[in-house]
Amino acid sequence: MRLTTRLLAASALAVSGTLALVAPAGAQDAATVERAAAIRDAALSRNIALDYVTQITTRFGARPAGSHSEQQAAAWAAGYMREHGFQNVRIEQFPLVGWERGEESAAVLGDHPQRLVVAALGHSPGTNGVIEAEVVRFETLEALNAAPAGSLAGKIAYVDPGQMVRMQDGSGYGPLTRIRGAGPAAAAAKGAVAFVIRSVGSDEHRMPHTGTTRYVDGVVPLPGFALAAPDADQLSRLIAMGGPVRISLSSTAHTYQTVSQNVVGEITGATRPHEVIVLGSHMDSWDLGTGAIDDAAGGAITLAAAKTIAESGRRPARTVRVVLYGSEEVDQPTNTGNGGGAYLRGIGSEVENHIIAGESDFGADRIYALGLPPGAQGSDFAKAAGRVLYPIGVLPSADPELHGGADIGPLAGAGVPVFGLNQDGTRYFDLHHTADDTLDKIDPAQMSQNVAAWAALVWLIADSDVDFRAMRPAAQAAH
Amino acid sequence: MRLTTRLLAASALAVSGTLALVAPAGAQDAATVERAAAIRDAALSRNIALDYVTQITTRFGARPAGSHSEQQAAAWAAGYMREHGFQNVRIEQFPLVGWERGEESAAVLGDHPQRLVVAALGHSPGTNGVIEAEVVRFETLEALNAAPAGSLAGKIAYVDPGQMVRMQDGSGYGPLTRIRGAGPAAAAAKGAVAFVIRSVGSDEHRMPHTGTTRYVDGVVPLPGFALAAPDADQLSRLIAMGGPVRISLSSTAHTYQTVSQNVVGEITGATRPHEVIVLGSHMDSWDLGTGAIDDAAGGAITLAAAKTIAESGRRPARTVRVVLYGSEEVDQPTNTGNGGGAYLRGIGSEVENHIIAGESDFGADRIYALGLPPGAQGSDFAKAAGRVLYPIGVLPSADPELHGGADIGPLAGAGVPVFGLNQDGTRYFDLHHTADDTLDKIDPAQMSQNVAAWAALVWLIADSDVDFRAMRPAAQAAH
Numbered sequence: 001m002r003l004t005t006r007l008l009a010a011s012a013l014a015v016s017g018t019l020a021l022v023a024p025a026g027a028q029d030a031a032t033v034e035r036a037a038a039i040r041d042a043a044l045s046r047n048i049a050l051d052y053v054t055q056i057t058t059r060f061g062a063r064p065a066g067s068h069s070e071q072q073a074a075a076w077a078a079g080y081m082r083e084h085g086f087q088n089v090r091i092e093q094f095p096l097v098g099w100e101r102g103e104e105s106a107a108v109l110g111d112h113p114q115r116l117v118v119a120a121l122g123h124s125p126g127t128n129g130v131i132e133a134e135v136v137r138f139e140t141l142e143a144l145n146a147a148p149a150g151s152l153a154g155k156i157a158y159v160d161p162g163q164m165v166r167m168q169d170g171s172g173y174g175p176l177t178r179i180r181g182a183g184p185a186a187a188a189a190k191g192a193v194a195f196v197i198r199s200v201g202s203d204e205h206r207m208p209h210t211g212t213t214r215y216v217d218g219v220v221p222l223p224g225f226a227l228a229a230p231d232a233d234q235l236s237r238l239i240a241m242g243g244p245v246r247i248s249l250s251s252t253a254h255t256y257q258t259v260s261q262n263v264v265g266e267i268t269g270a271t272r273p274h275e276v277i278v279l280g281s282h283m284d285s286w287d288l289g290t291g292a293i294d295d296a297a298g299g300a301i302t303l304a305a306a307k308t309i310a311e312s313g314r315r316p317a318r319t320v321r322v323v324l325y326g327s328e329e330v331d332q333p334t335n336t337g338n339g340g341g342a343y344l345r346g347i348g349s350e351v352e353n354h355i356i357a358g359e360s361d362f363g364a365d366r367i368y369a370l371g372l373p374p375g376a377q378g379s380d381f382a383k384a385a386g387r388v389l390y391p392i393g394v395l396p397s398a399d400p401e402l403h404g405g406a407d408i409g410p411l412a413g414a415g416v417p418v419f420g421l422n423q424d425g426t427r428y429f430d431l432h433h434t435a436d437d438t439l440d441k442i443d444p445a446q447m448s449q450n451v452a453a454w455a456a457l458v459w460l461i462a463d464s465d466v467d468f469r470a471m472r473p474a475a476q477a478a479h
Numbered sequence: 480m481r482l483t484t485r486l487l488a489a490s491a492l493a494v495s496g497t498l499a500l501v502a503p504a505g506a507q508d509a510a511t512v513e514r515a516a517a518i519r520d521a522a523l524s525r526n527i528a529l530d531y532v533t534q535i536t537t538r539f540g541a542r543p544a545g546s547h548s549e550q551q552a553a554a555w556a557a558g559y560m561r562e563h564g565f566q567n568v569r570i571e572q573f574p575l576v577g578w579e580r581g582e583e584s585a586a587v588l589g590d591h592p593q594r595l596v597v598a599a600l601g602h603s604p605g606t607n608g609v610i611e612a613e614v615v616r617f618e619t620l621e622a623l624n625a626a627p628a629g630s631l632a633g634k635i636a637y638v639d640p641g642q643m644v645r646m647q648d649g650s651g652y653g654p655l656t657r658i659r660g661a662g663p664a665a666a667a668a669k670g671a672v673a674f675v676i677r678s679v680g681s682d683e684h685r686m687p688h689t690g691t692t693r694y695v696d697g698v699v700p701l702p703g704f705a706l707a708a709p710d711a712d713q714l715s716r717l718i719a720m721g722g723p724v725r726i727s728l729s730s731t732a733h734t735y736q737t738v739s740q741n742v743v744g745e746i747t748g749a750t751r752p753h754e755v756i757v758l759g760s761h762m763d764s765w766d767l768g769t770g771a772i773d774d775a776a777g778g779a780i781t782l783a784a785a786k787t788i789a790e791s792g793r794r795p796a797r798t799v800r801v802v803l804y805g806s807e808e809v810d811q812p813t814n815t816g817n818g819g820g821a822y823l824r825g826i827g828s829e830v831e832n833h834i835i836a837g838e839s840d841f842g843a844d845r846i847y848a849l850g851l852p853p854g855a856q857g858s859d860f861a862k863a864a865g866r867v868l869y870p871i872g873v874l875p876s877a878d879p880e881l882h883g884g885a886d887i888g889p890l891a892g893a894g895v896p897v898f899g900l901n902q903d904g905t906r907y908f909d910l911h912h913t914a915d916d917t918l919d920k921i922d923p924a925q926m927s928q929n930v931a932a933w934a935a936l937v938w939l940i941a942d943s944d945v946d947f948r949a950m951r952p953a954a955q956a957a958h
Contacts, residue, residue, distance in 0.1 A: 059715045061593030072591060112551060114540030117914060205684060206914040229547035230917035237537045289712070435596060435685040
């Protein structure tokens with residue numbers, strides 16, 4: 001019998017501010033919901049999230065995928081999990097092509113030379129010396145693609161689509177990453193010697209946002225650089241003033257063979273331990289900052305949520321598994337080089353017992369909406385979850401949650417349902433992939449609310465027998 | 480007869496929102512005040528400030544004192560003044576010891592190496608290779624001064640007084656610059672090999688604030704570095720975790736002999752041209768940003784104020800002189816290396832005809848208060864100025880204005896009265912002396928209000944015969 005059926009009676013009751021459910025027909029379910037509220041409130045008052053994110057970012061700093069730092073941080077995190085009562089803690093290694101930033105610089109040349117602040121894009125090749133060339137500016141990827149063949153021979157392609165729009169759900173990001181990913185290949189196709197993009201971010205600081213570019217035939221085709229927003233403004237103004245603008249670019253970035261690893265630990269289920277709920281985040285970070293919001297915060301939130309459940313006085317029926325994925329920040333020709341793919345390969349047929357997966361990889365600000373798999377939307381389970389989460393400001397999401405992020409994407413692709421606790425990303429893209437992604441950007445109060453939402457929701461799933469795979473979308477979703 | 484007397488009658492009239500003076504006994508003065516209001520409103524609607532600050536920061540980027548860039552920018556600015564109708568435009572050269580940042584880097588050493596974001600402090604010597612040493616942390620300059628003799632032998636002194644307080648009047652800055660200035664000498668006295676200070680700023684970005692340090696016997700005694708706020712947090716946390724923390728520091732900064740220059744131009748007075756009102760700001764900037772708020776904005780504001788007056792349809796009686804001082808951002812053993820001292824030497828006995836001086840060197844945000852010389856406070860002149868400035872949100876300042884800033888300080892020292900249009904500095908020290916001091920940080924609407932306040936006040940002074948030197952502080956200031 002499912003939680004969804006049992007809670008039907010309770011869902012008609014008024015709730016104001018705090019959870020005020022009277023016992024429905026099934027006492028076990030009422031207890032589950034009440035315990036979810038208690039877990040929520042416990043997480044609000046204290047958790048290990050701040051401790052974890054402080055320690056990992058302070059001890060190890062940046063943790064690029066496959067770096068010694070990521071490896072050391074993973075070993076430390078496994079110890080941290082054990083120390084905090086997690087079971088079956090293990091490290092799963094996998095090979096990948098690592099990328100190391102070297103020295104890099106850029107400048108406007110000519111009568112009035114000026115330094116430009118750039119960051120090589122992830123997996124960009126080095127420049128093999130200094131490139132000095134004229135810049136040709138485009139406002140869109142389409143315009144670059146439409147340039148005549150050979151028209152950029154010996155030149156630098158510069159795409160400046162304007163500043164990213166700052167949105168709660170981060171939806172301004174996707175269209176711009178398409179340019180970042182495809183830009184080097186598009187520029188190479190027209191004969192360009194390098195590719196420059198206005199840094200994909202919503203801030204106006206001289207703090208470029210790095211990020212991946214797309215492999216073609218096993219390599220990124222051209223050196224690519226993100227230009228900090230104020231520098232992009234400056235370069236575009238200089239071009240608008242007329243006359244050719246020449247710049248220099250240099251980078252000693254290079255790739256290397258290495259290993260990364262997932263760190264896995266769990267709160268083993270009391271009665272149905274083979275049924276697994278996966279909470280994902282990633283261990284690696286870009287090299288410029290210390291990866292506090294991207295994504296030590298996700299590890300902190302999911303670890304704290306699981307620990308809050310473990311300390312609630314009773315274990316849930318199902319297993320809550322926390323995975324700190326290695327090497328999320330890569331975009332290689334195959335999926336072999338990232339932690340999500342490695343985890344899926346590692347579990348083999350166990351994937352059938354994976355009830356649901358959720359990913360925390362969007363900073364540490366507050367959760368504002370819950371997205372459930374399509375079949376669960378408007379269900380009694382959703383109503384129960386809504387009652388527990390409403391008092392901390394979480395509403396149902398309008399969008400069904402289908403895909404998760406890069407870490408749980410492979411699980412989703414293999415048929416595991418996913419949920420999303422949508423968090424406020426308004427300031428996320430001010431910081432993400434920059435040197436400014438540091439501990440001080442975490443707001444402890446918002447992070448506690450975030451942990452509370454995770455802990456309560458995961459408890460509800462883990463101490464029930466709800467089967468998200470079996471749920472079918474209703475023809476007309478309930479309101 | 481002075482404006483102060485003539486305006487007595489008008490000062491009793493009610494004013495609400497816009498200036499509504501009826502003609503007092505002296506029609507000329509009423510006309511002056513009315514024209515001040517018209518000039519104020521003209522400045523609000525348009526001015527050249529945004530054009531100037533855009534052009535100079537875009538064309539020349541950073542303009543370090545004595546650099547080729549500062550020299551080129553000065554020549555360009557002289558042309559800009561002529562083009563915009565300024566008279567007697569001239570460039571006054573003077574020698575100085577310039578300072579050039581080279582390559583610089585810092586890192587935490589040990590098992591978990593981490594990059595630290597630093598900026599060498601102005602006029603710091605280079606490190607002559609890489610310094611690797613243990614860090615000793617102090618919270619105050621006093622604590623560093625109290626360290627036993629020789630106790631820092633071979634070590635790096637690190638002063639972390641905590642984050643600067645963000646204040647409208649910038650008053651959090653002074654106490655911390657004392658540490659920055661005196662730190663290298665204090666550290667050297669205890670045997671240290673380098674000095675590091677938490678970057679003096681109110682932001683939390685990985686954008687260190689550079690700034691001057693104090694010369695001792697003709698040189699800055701030790702290499703000194705500003706550590707960006709998040710990195711200062713990180714280093715202090717690592718030290719608090721226990722065990723010695725070693726860091727590396729390197730810098731190839733060096734000094735060199737060069738010249739800087741003041742650019743001077745004026746709106747010549749119609750009837751008493753030998754009486755001069757000086758509006759000051761500085762041309763040079765630190766090397767990290769493009770010096771938009773520090774201090775291309777000051778040049779933009781004072782040039783736009785003077786031009787608004789020139790275009791008002793009638794020239795004022797007195798001369799309004801705009802000086803774009805060279806080499807403000809230095810702190811050398813003598814005053815010979817800065818533009819303020821050079822200007823004073825250049826004018827000789829003409830200083831007697833300098834009616835008053837004002838300096839715009841605090842960004843481009845709105846003016847909120849007017850500070851007049853002690854004798855003018857509560858005077859009829861102050862009341863007239865108050866009426867013109869009140870509609871744009873400017874109140875009388877509680878503090879008498881005595882000293883000005885570094886540019887007009889030498890004039891003040893020679894007996895020239897000064898005024899201050901206090902501007903909102905709440906966000907100034909987030910940006911000042913960092914790479915982030917760029918054009919996008921200018922708010923055009925606030926800058927227009929700023930220009931309006933300058934233009935209206937300067938008109939009131941320039942078209943009157945008020946003598947600030949002759950005014951004596953009242954025993955009891957009027958309210």
